[in-house]
Amino acid sequence: MSALTDDTLPVSPRAVRDEMIVFVLMAALLAIVPLTGIYPFFVMQALCFALLACAFNLLIGYGGLLSFGHAMFLGTAGYFTAHALKVWGLSPELGILVGTLGAAGLGVITGVVAIRRQGIYFSMITLALSQLLYFIYLQTPFTHGEDGIQGIPQGYLFGIFNLAKPTVLYYVILVGFLGGFLLIYRTINSPFGEVLKAIRENEPRAISLGYKTDHYKLLAFILSGTIAGFAGSLKVFVAQNASLTDVHWTMSGEIVLMTLVGGLGTVFGPVVGAFVIIAMQQYLAGFGQWVTVIQGVIFVACVLTFRRGVIGEIAHFFRRSL
Amino acid sequence: MQALYAQLLVGLINGSFYALLSLGLAVIFGMLNIINFAHGALYMMGAFCAYFLLNLAGIGYWPALIIAPIVVGIFGMILERTMLQWLSGLDHLYGLLLTFGIALIVQGVFQNYFGSSGLPYAIPDELKGGMNLGFMFLPIYRGWVVVFSLIVCLATWYLIEKTRLGANLRAATENPTLVRAFGINVPRMITLTYGLGVGLAALAGVLSAPINQVRPLMGADLIIVVFAVVVIGGMGSIMGSIITGFSLGVIEGLTKYFYPEASNTVVFVLMVLVLLVKPTGLTGRAA
Numbered sequence: 144m145s146a147l148t149d150d151t152l153p154v155s156p157r158a159v160r161d162e163m164i165v166f167v168l169m170a171a172l173l174a175i176v177p178l179t180g181i182y183p184f185f186v187m188q189a190l191c192f193a194l195l196a197c198a199f200n201l202l203i204g205y206g207g208l209l210s211f212g213h214a215m216f217l218g219t220a221g222y223f224t225a226h227a228l229k230v231w232g233l234s235p236e237l238g239i240l241v242g243t244l245g246a247a248g249l250g251v252i253t254g255v256v257a258i259r260r261q262g263i264y265f266s267m268i269t270l271a272l273s274q275l276l277y278f279i280y281l282q283t284p285f286t287h288g289e290d291g292i293q294g295i296p297q298g299y300l301f302g303i304f305n306l307a308k309p310t311v312l313y314y315v316i317l318v319g320f321l322g323g324f325l326l327i328y329r330t331i332n333s334p335f336g337e338v339l340k341a342i343r344e345n346e347p348r349a350i351s352l353g354y355k356t357d358h359y360k361l362l363a364f365i366l367s368g369t370i371a372g373f374a375g376s377l378k379v380f381v382a383q384n385a386s387l388t389d390v391h392w393t394m395s396g397e398i399v400l401m402t403l404v405g406g407l408g409t410v411f412g413p414v415v416g417a418f419v420i421i422a423m424q425q426y427l428a429g430f431g432q433w434v435t436v437i438q439g440v441i442f443v444a445c446v447l448t449f450r451r452g453v454i455g456e457i458a459h460f461f462r463r464s465l
Numbered sequence: 466m467q468a469l470y471a472q473l474l475v476g477l478i479n480g481s482f483y484a485l486l487s488l489g490l491a492v493i494f495g496m497l498n499i500i501n502f503a504h505g506a507l508y509m510m511g512a513f514c515a516y517f518l519l520n521l522a523g524i525g526y527w528p529a530l531i532i533a534p535i536v537v538g539i540f541g542m543i544l545e546r547t548m549l550q551w552l553s554g555l556d557h558l559y560g561l562l563l564t565f566g567i568a569l570i571v572q573g574v575f576q577n578y579f580g581s582s583g584l585p586y587a588i589p590d591e592l593k594g595g596m597n598l599g600f601m602f603l604p605i606y607r608g609w610v611v612v613f614s615l616i617v618c619l620a621t622w623y624l625i626e627k628t629r630l631g632a633n634l635r636a637a638t639e640n641p642t643l644v645r646a647f648g649i650n651v652p653r654m655i656t657l658t659y660g661l662g663v664g665l666a667a668l669a670g671v672l673s674a675p676i677n678q679v680r681p682l683m684g685a686d687l688i689i690v691v692f693a694v695v696v697i698g699g700m701g702s703i704m705g706s707i708i709t710g711f712s713l714g715v716i717e718g719l720t721k722y723f724y725p726e727a728s729n730t731v732v733f734v735l736m737v738l739v740l741l742v743k744p745t746g747l748t749g750r751a752a
Contacts, residue, residue: 203558209558209561211561255741256737256740256741259740259741259744260696260740260744262557262558263494263500263557263558263561264696266500266558266561267500267692267693267695267696268696268736268740270689270692271689271690271692271693271696271733271736272733272737274686274689274690274693274733275730275733275734275737278729278730278733279730281729282726282729392689396565396569399562399565403562431577432573432576432577433573433577434573435569435570435572435573435576436569436570436573436574436577438566438569438573439565439566439567439568439569439570439571439573440566440570441566442562442563442565442566442569443548443563443566443567443570445562446552446559446562446563446566447548447551447563450555450559
């Protein structure tokens with residue numbers, strides 16, 4: 144089986160240095176966004192999806208597991224956070240905690256089922272599980288079915304930061320994104336991450352070396368789902384609603400697309416991919432269903448000619464790992 | 466009791482579509498090592514093909530039953546020649562991503578021109594009306610769909626398991642290089658196999674047109690259920706796909722009668738149970 148990414152080199156000090164430089168550049172660029180006059184809601188939305196795509200990338204890029212149902216974490220955390228804020232009247236930090244824990248719980252339940260099969264079956268199972276959840280959310284009263292949960296109060300984070308102010312909200316989202324990103328980066332470069340890569344490259348050999356690969360895969364799945372859920376909880380404060388579109392399979396497809404465009408198994412690829420796809424959706428919003436067609440064309444083009452993605456191509460050109 | 470039998474019949478009909486589609490997926494996976502995400506979109510194209518034949522050319526249901534699978538099958542073979550063949554040797558997942566993209570394109574284009582609402586397709590005159598079987602009223606068209614699908618499924622099974630062509634096909638699945646050494650044109654066989662699988666999907670589309678109306682997204686949700694069917698049944702055996710498809714349709718029908726709230730989800734729940742008890746699927750061997 145050929146690997147999905149050609150990043151088989153062990154982590155070198157140079158790679159870590161390169162990645163830290165890029166990370167600082169990225170953080171600095173994102174930090175000055177409110178000063179530039181760029182529409183902050185666009186960037187906030189893109190940041191939520193970027194973290195979501197990074198969480199998805201942890202599974203596919205480092206574990207070799209293509210989840211076609213990651214929207215279920217986005218949607219579940221969104222519903223939980225929205226419900227906690229609006230109905231229970233919890234504070235924002237507790238709302239985020241409820242949503243993230245909800246996604247973590249979902250990750251445990253679905254992970255136990257999904258990791259029983261590998262490769263193509265894993266993708267079909269995660270897709271089917273998210274569809275199962277879609278129908279459950281369609282029918283349970285607390286999600287308000289087709290209407291979704293709307294008009295969610297933003298409140299004061301830790302009782303200090305007024306999230307109704309766009310600039311404050313922007314920096315809160317940015318801190319959340321950078322925190323999640325660093326957590327994923329730390330995971331990839333930890334001994335745990337190395338074992339994951341070993342499993343991706345050759346699972347039977349990893350088993351023969353004494354690793355309980357199922358435990359590693361389950362942990363990776365739960366971690367990925369939890370971070371995806373955290374992104375979903377943050378998104379509630381930006382969009383101020385939680386709806387069925389966030390659980391639908393088209394959303395799962397978009398997450399895959401973002402990561403594919405940016406570069407599967409690259410550290411920064413999902414971030415770039417998320418910005419590209421969200422920007423495309425913004426600019427093409429008036430074209431109706433043609434957006435779907437264009438997304439399909441990008442899928443086809445990426446798979447046929449551009450499998451490394453934007454960041455993957457750049458990294459390959461400079462022979463660096465990014 | 467009438468309602469129970471009626472739901473059983475609906476279940477059998479859905480089961481026919483599950484069987485025809487999962488059969489096609491299994492055949493394609495065997496030869497191409499690709500899970501064809503575009504299968505639902507091609508099923509939809511089959512139904513639209515019948516609709517166009519009737520409304521633009523005045524060609525009725527019976528010729529459409531043959532023409533639509535051939536037209537869509539040729540479209541599928543073009544897809545295979547121009548795109549899918551370049552993926553051989555790459556990870557299976559790329560096939561899934563590519564065909565997902567194709568599905569988005571096809572469904573998006575149809576949605577642009579036809580919206581999301583259904584277009585009516587009349588039942589052919591010969592199959593109108595119904596029979597009173599004593600215990601239930603059987604609409605003839607629905608009975609026809611079940612019987613005809615079963616015949617097509619069994620014919621496909623016979624073709625693959627019992628004929629010389631099928632033997633070559635199975636051999637090429639096991640070891641393409643060796644089969645090529647015998648002078649058999651394996652790439653052409655792969656193209657034809659994809660055409661066959663796609664043709665079966667289109668045939669299911671034509672059969673469903675008078676029942677479910679013709680809609681651009683008619684295959685989008687169906688294909689996810691069919692994936693669950695494939696996970697439950699495993700793709701190792703043709704007969705397994707047929708039996709799993711029909712039985713899951715029946716179980717879904719029974720659920721609609723006894724506990725309608727769960728009818729959307731029962732197949733997925735069964736998939737979870739099967740994975741917990743027997744992860745390889747009911748007919749599958751260890752991967």
